[in-house]
Amino acid sequence: MIILKMAWRNVWRNSRRSSITIAAMTLALFVELLYAGMVAGLVYGMEEDATAYELGDVQVFSEGYLTKPSLYDAVEDDEAIVSRLREAGFRATGRLYSGGLGAAGELSSGVALVGIDPEGDAATMELHAAIGEGEWLDAADPKGIVIGRGLARTLALGLGDELIVLGQASDGSVANEVYKVRGILMSVAAGLDRGGVLLTEGEFRELMVFPTGSHKIFVRKPVEQPLDLARDEIAALVGARDGVSVKTWKEVSPFLAQYIDSVAGVIVVVYLIVYLAVGILILNAMLMAVFERIREFGVLKAIGYGPGQVLGMMVAEGMLQAVVATALGVTLALPVGWYLQEVGVNVGTLGGMQMAGMTMPPVWNAYYTLETTRVPVIMLFVIVLGAVIYPAVKAAWISPVEAMHHR
Amino acid sequence: MTSNGTPILQLDGVTKVFHQGDIEVRALRGLDLAVNQGEFVALWGPSGSGKTTALNLIGALDSPTEGSVKLEGRELSKLSRRELSAMRRDRIGFVFQAYNLIPVLTAYENAESVMALQGVPPKERRDRVMKLLADVGLGGMEHRRPHELSGGQQQRVAIARAIASNPAVVLADEPTANVDSATAEKLLDIMAKLNAEQGVTFVFSTHDPRVMRYAKRLVGLVDGAVDTDIEKAQGELDPEMVALGG
Numbered sequence A: 001m002i003i004l005k006m007a008w009r010n011v012w013r014n015s016r017r018s019s020i021t022i023a024a025m026t027l028a029l030f031v032e033l034l035y036a037g038m039v040a041g042l043v044y045g046m047e048e049d050a051t052a053y054e055l056g057d058v059q060v061f062s063e064g065y066l067t068k069p070s071l072y073d074a075v076e077d078d079e080a081i082v083s084r085l086r087e088a089g090f091r092a093t094g095r096l097y098s099g100g101l102g103a104a105g106e107l108s109s110g111v112a113l114v115g116i117d118p119e120g121d122a123a124t125m126e127l128h129a130a131i132g133e134g135e136w137l138d139a140a141d142p143k144g145i146v147i148g149r150g151l152a153r154t155l156a157l158g159l160g161d162e163l164i165v166l167g168q169a170s171d172g173s174v175a176n177e178v179y180k181v182r183g184i185l186m187s188v189a190a191g192l193d194r195g196g197v198l199l200t201e202g203e204f205r206e207l208m209v210f211p212t213g214s215h216k217i218f219v220r221k222p223v224e225q226p227l228d229l230a231r232d233e234i235a236a237l238v239g240a241r242d243g244v245s246v247k248t249w250k251e252v253s254p255f256l257a258q259y260i261d262s263v264a265g266v267i268v269v270v271y272l273i274v275y276l277a278v279g280i281l282i283l284n285a286m287l288m289a290v291f292e293r294i295r296e297f298g299v300l301k302a303i304g305y306g307p308g309q310v311l312g313m314m315v316a317e318g319m320l321q322a323v324v325a326t327a328l329g330v331t332l333a334l335p336v337g338w339y340l341q342e343v344g345v346n347v348g349t350l351g352g353m354q355m356a357g358m359t360m361p362p363v364w365n366a367y368y369t370l371e372t373t374r375v376p377v378i379m380l381f382v383i384v385l386g387a388v389i390y391p392a393v394k395a396a397w398i399s400p401v402e403a404m405h406h407r
Numbered sequence B: 001m002t003s004n005g006t007p008i009l010q011l012d013g014v015t016k017v018f019h020q021g022d023i024e025v026r027a028l029r030g031l032d033l034a035v036n037q038g039e040f041v042a043l044w045g046p047s048g049s050g051k052t053t054a055l056n057l058i059g060a061l062d063s064p065t066e067g068s069v070k071l072e073g074r075e076l077s078k079l080s081r082r083e084l085s086a087m088r089r090d091r092i093g094f095v096f097q098a099y100n101l102i103p104v105l106t107a108y109e110n111a112e113s114v115m116a117l118q119g120v121p122p123k124e125r126r127d128r129v130m131k132l133l134a135d136v137g138l139g140g141m142e143h144r145r146p147h148e149l150s151g152g153q154q155q156r157v158a159i160a161r162a163i164a165s166n167p168a169v170v171l172a173d174e175p176t177a178n179v180d181s182a183t184a185e186k187l188l189d190i191m192a193k194l195n196a197e198q199g200v201t202f203v204f205s206t207h208d209p210r211v212m213r214y215a216k217r218l219v220g221l222v223d224g225a226v227d228t229d230i231e232k233a234q235g236e237l238d239p240e241m242v243a244l245g246g
């Protein structure tokens, strides 16, 4: 008690120095909090983008499909699997894939045909919400298609224009049909942007002569469920069977997952740099405080304070300043962080820019969870402790005789 | 030497050598001293005779090069750091020449601080500290910080702190060196009174014959060893002393 009391008063003894130290801690924490929220927002957005449009959280597919996608390599009992997953509380939908050629007037381009259950997909993935112009697929309009924005540009297509699709059906016959563009996607993912042609599931099956099975079943988990646990639960629901894989999106796209993780890793580096600077400042301030008070430590030791008590007092001085800085820093960061999360930063011309297959959103939002806020605060305390420990040890192990000779 | 049982303080053949670079300083050269419960002893002698060094050894602040220092029969060199800290806290009261007090604590808190470390219950602390501060003439100044007190008043707080923890012995190194002689006499009055009424054992060092007048025993140090050791009545100034310093 008396040690805490002394520590608290010692903090305010050189109030200018302590104020500067606290201001530096506050500023560092403030910056770290906003920075952590922005990076978390970026990472969260990237994961959202990756999973919501193209990857899902967990995928069910035929074993060989990943390395060698083929029209013939589908999960046969897709309907049974999807309904079982939905019963267990997951959102799930199947998609069908094939390549083909698209032509409009004089222009032509390779296209990626995607067969989609308009309602089931809309209930599972977010692609339906990424319509830039026109409308999403409708089972009642089998000849209406949704195409990628890049493809629309390449083929000079607008809403209502016709696209001829050519391909090879599963029975070896020529697949050939004319469609009408009813929707154009926003840029959400590079592949879809450049060549995506979305058809209703029924139309895909008809065009490709492909009556049953899905190439991929996409599953979305509840937000709070850890990815690996979700995969295991889904695998159990799908049941062990030969030739079917159940994988997380990170396993399907390890490169992308790694890239996103590395962005998160940048957080730590910047933390360290900002906090290192603050750490040096604290170290200097505490060393000065110890040096000025050597005689006093001598007296404390002489009248019976043990090294642990003197150490405790010095550590408490640092920690108390960190507590004040945390209160200030969090209070300052709260409204700004809230603004960044709710309103976001308009990134202007950077919006729509592609980075490693990801598309930068036009508005960059922060994303705060307990984790994002906790880490910068904990790091502040760790740094303060690290900076205080050396001066504190110096003070604690001072010889009383030498200390009192001092000055 | 008074004769009520074993000495609470005993130094036998104590030497202390300091090394300053290549130079060896022999601060104590075979010091023998025994002090009993209730004594009021002044160590006196010329500058450099080893008074401070002796008090530091007695106070477990430093260890001798040779010889033994015993406090209440316990050999200090056999104690661990932790035990020495506890010894200083519980058995020894210190009053230094100056800068005794913790600047961020009030007079009351300073006087209380050692007792708080000892874990004395707050109520008991309060009663004891209030009484002691009144005894040393600081009633009403409990909430002043050291910088709001005069040098003499600060020394009185230091004396109150030293006594408050119920030590076996109070060690005071030139407690009056930084105060005027009127104040010095007042401090000595207080110490003499605590010695007479509460039986607190005092060992202090001084240069000042006016201070020595209060002592009941005068131990003269010369070159790190006891030169003279006389008992006298309190208040009486030894003729030899007058010749030396007065």
Ligand SMILES: Nc1ncnc2c1ncn2[C@@H]1O[C@H](COP(=O)(O)OP(=O)(O)OP(=O)(O)O)[C@@H](O)[C@H]1O
Pocket (backbone or CB within 6 Å): A405, B018, B019, B020, B025, B026, B027, B045, B046, B047, B048, B049, B050, B051, B052, B053, B054
């Ligand atoms: N820490 C030290 N390092 C080196 N020499 C020291 C140290 N402390 C004391 N000495 C030397 O030991 C001798 C005795 O010093 P001490 O301080 O005990 O004398 P003193 O009797 O207290 O003197 P004064 O009356 O001036 O206070 C002196 O020569 C002093 O220079």
Ligand SMILES: [Mg+2]
Pocket (backbone or CB within 6 Å): B051, B052, B053, B173
């Ligand atoms: Mg001295």
